[in-house]
Amino acid sequence: MTDLTHLPQRHALVETCLAMNASGINQGASGNLSVRVEGGFLITPTSLPYDEMTPADVVEMGFDGTYLGSRRPSSEWRFHRDILKARPDVEVVLHAHPTFATALAVHGRGIPSFHYMVALAGGDSIRCAPYATFGTQELSDNAVAALEGRMACLLANHGMIVLGKTTKAALALAVEVEALARQYLYAHLLGEPVILPPEEIERVADKMRRMKYGQSPDGNAAPEDTARPRNV
Numbered sequence: 001m002t003d004l005t006h007l008p009q010r011h012a013l014v015e016t017c018l019a020m021n022a023s024g025i026n027q028g029a030s031g032n033l034s035v036r037v038e039g040g041f042l043i044t045p046t047s048l049p050y051d052e053m054t055p056a057d058v059v060e061m062g063f064d065g066t067y068l069g070s071r072r073p074s075s076e077w078r079f080h081r082d083i084l085k086a087r088p089d090v091e092v093v094l095h096a097h098p099t100f101a102t103a104l105a106v107h108g109r110g111i112p113s114f115h116y117m118v119a120l121a122g123g124d125s126i127r128c129a130p131y132a133t134f135g136t137q138e139l140s141d142n143a144v145a146a147l148e149g150r151m152a153c154l155l156a157n158h159g160m161i162v163l164g165k166t167t168k169a170a171l172a173l174a175v176e177v178e179a180l181a182r183q184y185l186y187a188h189l190l191g192e193p194v195i196l197p198p199e200e201i202e203r204v205a206d207k208m209r210r211m212k213y214g215q216s217p218d219g220n221a222a223p224e225d226t227a228r229p230r231n232v
């Protein structure tokens, strides 16, 4: 086992899959996960429950579609490959069929900026890619297009895809997108929700960027009104 390539990434992939189940965004073997490595990517094998998966079961693939190992890659390897190829800014692709995101997706609906947290996915909406049969090149092409400038999308009559720079970030965003889908659906109980304008989402995104980089914990607050550690 010690001669396995990319052992830390294999462990991270298995742990994240277990966390996907624990968080409730995944059930059974419907989800899949990939992590970029040199020359290609690691991906979950097809039809193996996560609680039975070991680092040795993880499949290593090249961008040419060839793979190494005793197991076959997830049937959705095409969109994992194509997204990692198209998006050098991301290292991880996470796919699942969580209930609320999928409930929106079966209506072909994405998530508009009804809540400022939509900005976490990289823009003023989370798009829904048109339907295509699972595992097809058409589905992959639709997903790549829906993810342009975004870190998440829904897939019509199917589920969601979330991207990340790390497995942890991808999982956290997947949980957030599922929460947004739940909130958006519940908000419809009282009619069409209020949608925030694009300029407000841009302001939020800018504030999130500055908070992330630790330049100012309170975003654009005046200096005297900024939270700061107390000197005692």
Ligand SMILES: [Zn+2]
Pocket: 030, 031, 076, 095, 096, 097, 134, 158, 159
């Ligand atoms: Zn799927």
